[in-house]
Amino acid sequence: MKEYKFHTLSIEETFKLLNSSPKGLNSQEAEKRLKKFGLNELEDKKESKFLIFIRQFNNPLVYILIAASIITFFMGDYLDTGIIAGIIFINGFLGFLQELKAQASLEALKKLTQTKTTVLRDGKEIEIPVSQVVPGDIVILGEGDVVPADIRLIETAGLLVDEAILTGESIPVEKDASVVLPEDTPVYKRVNILFKGTLIVRGKGKGIVYATGKNTEIGKIAEKVKEKSPETPLQRSLKTFSKKWIFLLIGVLSVIFVIGILQGRDFYTLFLLLVSELVSSVPEGLPLVVTFILVIGALRLAKKKTLVKYLPSVETLGSATFIVSDKTGTITEGKLQVKDYFTLDKEKLLLTAALCNDAFDTKGDPLEVALLKWLENQGFNWRKAREKYKRIWEHPFDTKLRLMATINEIDGKKFLFIKGAFESLINFAINDVSQLQKVHDEMAENGLRVIAVGYSEIDKIPDDITKIKIKLIGLIGFLDPPKENVKEAVKIARKAGIRVIMVTGDNIKTAIAIAKMVDIYQKGDFSLLGEDLKKYSDKELYNVLKRTSVVARATPEDKYRIVKVLQSNKEIVAVTGDGVNDVPALKVADLGIAMGSGSEAAKEVAKMIITDNNLSVIVDAIRYGRNIALNLRKTIYYLMSCSLGEIGLISSAFLLNFPLPLHPIQILWINVVTEGVQDKTFAFNKEDKDVMNEKPKPPEKTFFDKKQILDIIFAGLLMAILTLSVFLYFLNTTQLQHAIAMAFTSLIVIQWFNGFQSIITQPFFKNIFVSLTVNPYMYVGVGIGVVLQLLATYIFPDWLHTVPLTLSDWMVILGVALAFFIIIEIKKWAEFFMNKGSI
Numbered sequence: 001m002k003e004y005k006f007h008t009l010s011i012e013e014t015f016k017l018l019n020s021s022p023k024g025l026n027s028q029e030a031e032k033r034l035k036k037f038g039l040n041e042l043e044d045k046k047e048s049k050f051l052i053f054i055r056q057f058n059n060p061l062v063y064i065l066i067a068a069s070i071i072t073f074f075m076g077d078y079l080d081t082g083i084i085a086g087i088i089f090i091n092g093f094l095g096f097l098q099e100l101k102a103q104a105s106l107e108a109l110k111k112l113t114q115t116k117t118t119v120l121r122d123g124k125e126i127e128i129p130v131s132q133v134v135p136g137d138i139v140i141l142g143e144g145d146v147v148p149a150d151i152r153l154i155e156t157a158g159l160l161v162d163e164a165i166l167t168g169e170s171i172p173v174e175k176d177a178s179v180v181l182p183e184d185t186p187v188y189k190r191v192n193i194l195f196k197g198t199l200i201v202r203g204k205g206k207g208i209v210y211a212t213g214k215n216t217e218i219g220k221i222a223e224k225v226k227e228k229s230p231e232t233p234l235q236r237s238l239k240t241f242s243k244k245w246i247f248l249l250i251g252v253l254s255v256i257f258v259i260g261i262l263q264g265r266d267f268y269t270l271f272l273l274l275v276s277e278l279v280s281s282v283p284e285g286l287p288l289v290v291t292f293i294l295v296i297g298a299l300r301l302a303k304k305k306t307l308v309k310y311l312p313s314v315e316t317l318g319s320a321t322f323i324v325s326d327k328t329g330t331i332t333e334g335k336l337q338v339k340d341y342f343t344l345d346k347e348k349l350l351l352t353a354a355l356c357n358d359a360f361d362t363k364g365d366p367l368e369v370a371l372l373k374w375l376e377n378q379g380f381n382w383r384k385a386r387e388k389y390k391r392i393w394e395h396p397f398d399t400k401l402r403l404m405a406t407i408n409e410i411d412g413k414k415f416l417f418i419k420g421a422f423e424s425l426i427n428f429a430i431n432d433v434s435q436l437q438k439v440h441d442e443m444a445e446n447g448l449r450v451i452a453v454g455y456s457e458i459d460k461i462p463d464d465i466t467k468i469k470i471k472l473i474g475l476i477g478f479l480d481p482p483k484e485n486v487k488e489a490v491k492i493a494r495k496a497g498i499r500v501i502m503v504t505g506d507n508i509k510t511a512i513a514i515a516k517m518v519d520i521y522q523k524g525d526f527s528l529l530g531e532d533l534k535k536y537s538d539k540e541l542y543n544v545l546k547r548t549s550v551v552a553r554a555t556p557e558d559k560y561r562i563v564k565v566l567q568s569n570k571e572i573v574a575v576t577g578d579g580v581n582d583v584p585a586l587k588v589a590d591l592g593i594a595m596g597s598g599s600e601a602a603k604e605v606a607k608m609i610i611t612d613n614n615l616s617v618i619v620d621a622i623r624y625g626r627n628i629a630l631n632l633r634k635t636i637y638y639l640m641s642c643s644l645g646e647i648g649l650i651s652s653a654f655l656l657n658f659p660l661p662l663h664p665i666q667i668l669w670i671n672v673v674t675e676g677v678q679d680k681t682f683a684f685n686k687e688d689k690d691v692m693n694e695k696p697k698p699p700e701k702t703f704f705d706k707k708q709i710l711d712i713i714f715a716g717l718l719m720a721i722l723t724l725s726v727f728l729y730f731l732n733t734t735q736l737q738h739a740i741a742m743a744f745t746s747l748i749v750i751q752w753f754n755g756f757q758s759i760i761t762q763p764f765f766k767n768i769f770v771s772l773t774v775n776p777y778m779y780v781g782v783g784i785g786v787v788l789q790l791l792a793t794y795i796f797p798d799w800l801h802t803v804p805l806t807l808s809d810w811m812v813i814l815g816v817a818l819a820f821f822i823i824i825e826i827k828k829w830a831e832f833f834m835n836k837g838s839i
Contacts, residue, residue, distance in 0.1 A: 006210045008183050009180070018135055023123040024119060024121055024122070024123065029136070034132060039213065040132065041213055052096055069081050115146060116129055116130065117148040118141075119137045120138040138208055139209060142200060143201065143204075147195060147196055147200070150215075150217060153175055153193065153206070154208055155204075159205040160200075160365075161175055162201050166198060175192065177205070179191060194207055196218045201366075241703070253274055293683040294628070304624065305611045308607075316625065317622045318622065318628060318691075320590070320622055321498060324562060326577060327503075327506060327514060328504065330618075333480060336366045338371065338476055338477070343475075348455050351415075352474075353476070354375055354382035354386065355385060357419075359372055367478060389409060390408060397420075404419055413457060414458050419452065420452065422436070422450060422451070422475065428469060429470060429471070445509060448477030450478075454470035454472040456471060483615070484616075487517070487518045496691075496696070504550075504554060505555075508550070508553065515550045520549050521549040525549040526547045528548055528550070530551060542566065545562065559577075559584075564588060574589065574591040574593060575589035576593045576615075592607050594609050623691060631683060632682075633702065641754060643716070644719075645717075645719030645751070648721075649719075649724055649727075649747065658727075661724070661727040661744075665801070666801060670748055678752070682758075684775055688760050689761055719750050722816050737801070741793075745802075748785070750817045763828040
């Protein structure tokens with residue numbers, strides 16, 4: 001449909017243009033329009049299953065494996081080729097299944113949040129799913145309804161709408177169907193229009209739909225968000241590592257090839273060596289085990305009310321240095337409550353709160369609902385008061401005068417009760433308000449939203465509300481209280497080196513008051529207004545943000561800039577949001593976290609969705625994320641040290657001009673019975689230390705810092721030296737095939753012992769109970785490996801170029817493996833004491 005400016009059209013012109021009437025569409029026409037315009041929802045740009053599957057193989061480590069399989073194929077080692085190809089396929093297939101599962105979870109969440117709306121069809125009021133609304137439909141809306149589409153109003157009665165989801169402005173907007181506006185009227189001033197996703201706070205309205213789905217204002221914002229999300233820390237680290245590893249591998253293989261030529265070795269032997277090196281150098285289980293750990297982490301997070309939409313974001317949680325959080329609904333309850341009051345006449349104050357109030361139970365304006373709850377806490381029966389003192393006149397809430405008034409009959413007399421902004425009601429007051437003024441200022445300083453109440457006894461109903469005279473008798477202060485556990489969550493985040501910045505559209509006094517209650521704002525912290533951000537360059541703003549806890553009166557652009565400035569200084573930023581105005585910041589954040597009750601656009605671009613809108617859930621998720629990142633670090637150490645051990649063994653034997661101690665197929669088998677059965681269990685590691693007692697590490701150091709690299713080199717070389725010693729000893733005392741079998745089995749058992757040292761960061765014997773229980777699944781994995789290795793040694797030795805071993809052979813193997821374990825343990829204890837009890 002051609003884009004018209006419906007706020008510039010009269011009601012009659014709108015009906016004519018949309019070919020509709022006050023009776024609405026008939027069923028047949030509605031069906032036609034649904035086919036023409038599509039469902040009234042934001043379109044998902046779904047990637048084809050084929051592309052998702054192919055993407056699983058876009059990994060430098062997988063490229064190496066593919067190269068190895070091609071080499072083995074041309075050399076005629078078809079069994080090796082098949083095994084390598086099978087490993088590649090299984091890795092890719094499992095990753096593919098997990099992505100599909102994550103997408104299915106999101107679809108299920110969307111179905112849970114589907115809502116209905118009331119429309120006129122065939123002249124009758126019916127309820128239909130919001131997704132079925134089409135242009136031309138007449139929609140009927142009342143208090144508490146969510147606007148289903150962009151609508152030109154045709155009738156309004158005291159209609160107030162919360163448009164914060166679109167504009168970020170928390171003050172409701174009064175709507176008027178009768179006005180026709182100039183073409184250049186900005187969105188937030190289009191009082192004759194309702195926008196999809198906004199909320200009816202008060203009154204009633206009827207309108208004609210002119211835009212649905214992606215053609216709505218919300219849809220347009222979602223369509224504009226094309227900026228690519230940043231890579232996760234794990235992705236960046238693995239990409240950097242993979243590149244360095246490939247270059248290192250090419251260099252090593254080139255040197256070995258040249259040395260081999262100089263040694264006079266034939267090309268077949270050299271190719272056999274290169275294939276062995278390739279196979280041993282690639283931790284082919286790494287892509288699979290990373291995915292597996294992330295999946296298990298995602299499932300655990302789901303139990304903690306956190307739905308993971310994008311798997312790699314699980315580990316991003318562990319690297320977060322800043323949380324840029326909303327206030328309403330995340331830090332606070334999102335529900336007003338009476339926090340304080342002051343009165344010169346409590347009886348009249350309670351009567352005003354009950355009678356000058358349109359709410360009923362939990363339905364109505366949030367402020368008026370809070371008043372009813374407060375009255376109940378005061379022991380005042382507001383229902384009985386309303387029945388006894390009937391309302392005979394009312395002046396609905398006036399957004400210009402910022403007041404509401406009613407007249408009720410009490411014992412045969414007429415009383416006018418009024419409530420509203422203090423600044424408005426003092427204009428009608430006949431009594432001294434100096435004391436009230438002082439209390440009002442104190443309440444406002446404490447961040448409370450304050451209303452004033454008054455009354456007067458009258459003879460007749462006033463013709464003009466602005467000419468009344470009242471006795472101003474009290475003040476009531478409201479607060480959106482902090483959620484439980486938020487204060488403790490902020491404390492944990494601070495201890496973990498994570499700074500929380502509360503970004504809100506509310507006034508700065510209220511924002512600071514809330515921030516102080518939950519310890520986000522502490523002595524010496526800065527607070528900013530959104531407009532203040534323009535005063536600073538990006539560099540200056542970063543230095544300010546490092547000490548800032550509150551940004552008030554912030555626009556979507558302000559939130560977006562805060563995120564980008566932090567990221568440009570290598571901070572890892574988690575952003576929470578629920579409205580369309582949050583979409584730009586959620587999209588570019590390292591980790592965008594949407595609320596389950598939030599807008600569809602926000603959930604679309606977020607990488608995580610939390611079903612319980614609470615900062616404590618996010619901090620709890622960060623704890624899990626850190627443990628997941630630690631498990632990934634342990635896994636990388638284990639896989640890389642094992643690979644380095646294999647490379648070191650083969651390379652050292654070659655350089656010393658000895659026979660190769662391992663066949664290529666044996667290397668693949670080692671990876672099956674050690675890494676293949678142990679690395680998957682790393683996903684189930686419990687915390688073996690308080691991960692929230694450490695500062696966040698830069699992404700490049702989370703998985704591959706100096707200590708990690710040195711630990712890998714130490715363990716890998718130790719593994720190679722011990723295994724080579726076994727090989728050379730038996731090479732000199734027995735036949736080559738037996739020496740190969742001993743080296744083959746020794747390396748396997750050493751890697752099993754390496755696995756037990758890898759799952760614990762502290763010395764193994766420091767807390768033996770923790771070490772033995774941190775991962776019970778490791779015993780299952782090793783048990784499977786032992787069975788497989790015994791089958792290979794005694795049932796199918798020819799398949800793997802090995803021979804049956806004697807009891808004395810096994811004693812040597814276990815002795816060497818135990819020596820490896822003890823040396824690693826001694827190293828851990830040395831580090832423990834050097835770091836004064838902390839590793």
